[in-house]
Amino acid sequence: MPSVTVSVPRDFVLWRDACSYGYFLLAPNQWIPSEKTLLRPLRLKNGPVACAVSQTGKGKSLRVETSRTLKATEKGELNSQLTRMLRLDMTTAQVNEFHKLDPRWKKTGEARLCRSPTLFEDLVKTVTSCNVTWPGSRGMNRRLCEVLGEGAASGKCFPTSQILAKQRPAFLRGRCGVGYRDERLVQLAKMYAKGAIDVRWLEGAATPTEEIREYLLELPGIGPYAAANILQLLGRYELLPCDSEAVRHGREVLGMKGSSARVAKQVAKHFEQYGKYCFLSYWFELRVAYQAKHGPAHTWEYGQDGKLVTAARAAAIRKK
C-alpha cells in the first residue's frame, strides 16, 4: 500500500493528541484503539483518498497509508490537512507556554486539541453538536457523510460547502436527520461556498478575538456556545463555551451553587486564571472526569449498536 510520511513536533503523540477532543469520534473519523490508528478519507485535488494514520512513538513522523499513490502536490495537500487536523502547527514552545500557565498537564503532555481538516467541517460539526445528545451528533455526522459524501462506501468524505449548499433543507432533514438545523446548515453552506465567509480573516493571527466572536454570532445556527467553541477550534482559547457540561462540572467538581446561568458565569470566572489558555485548562479538567468514568479516550470505540464500548461495558459484555 502506498504511504506518505508527515513530520511532527518532537512532543507530539498520535494516540494522545488525536483523541484529545470528541471530534475524533465523529464521522468520517474512525479511531482504531487496538492499532492506535486514525482512519479517515481526505478530499484532495484529484479526488478522495482513504488514509490510515499511525505513529511508532513520541515525536516520530506519522506514517499515512493511502488508498492510491499521490502526486507531489497532493502530498502537500494531505500534509496541510493533517497539520490542521492534528494541530501540528502548535509549536513545542506554545505547548510549554501552556504548561507553564497550568502545570497540571505537563506530565501527560496534553495541549493539542484535535479538530477537522477544514474550517467548514468544524462549523458543521459545531452546529450538529448543539442542542442534541452525543449519539444524536454522531448520527447526524455519519448520515451527512453517508448521504452526501464522495468516496468508497467504507470511507465517504465529509461533504463540502458546495455540496451542502445545493441541498434542499427538507432533504437534509429527512435523510440526514439534522432536524430544525436543516435551513441553518444550508444557509451556512451557501455563505461558505460563495466566499461570503472570509476564512483567511477568521484564521488570521492578527484578527482580534472579539471581532471574530461578533462575526460568528451573526452566522446562522451559531449562538454564544457555538461561537466560543469555534474560537477554540481556531486556536483561540481565552473564552469558554459554557454549555450544560460546564454547568455540571461547576456544580459537581468545583462545588458551585445557584442557577445554571450563575454557575456558568462562575465557571468562566474560575478559569480566567489560565489566561489565553483558559479553554485548554477547562477541557483537560473535564476530560479527567470523563476518563475516570469511561477509561482513557484512546481506548474508546463503538460497538455494532453504535454505543460507546467503555471498559465497564466491555467487562459486562464479557460476563454475558
Place this chain on the structure above:
DNA sequence: GGTAGACCTGGACGC
C-alpha cells in the same frame, strides 16, 4: 436586557 417557549431527536423510563 432578560425571559419564555418552540424547534427536533434519541434515550430513559414506566406501563
Place this chain on the structure above:
DNA sequence: GCGTCCAGGTCTACC
C-alpha cells in the same frame, strides 16, 4: 412495543 418525558443550544417574540 408503545407512549411520555427530558436534555440539549439557538432563535424569536414579548415584556
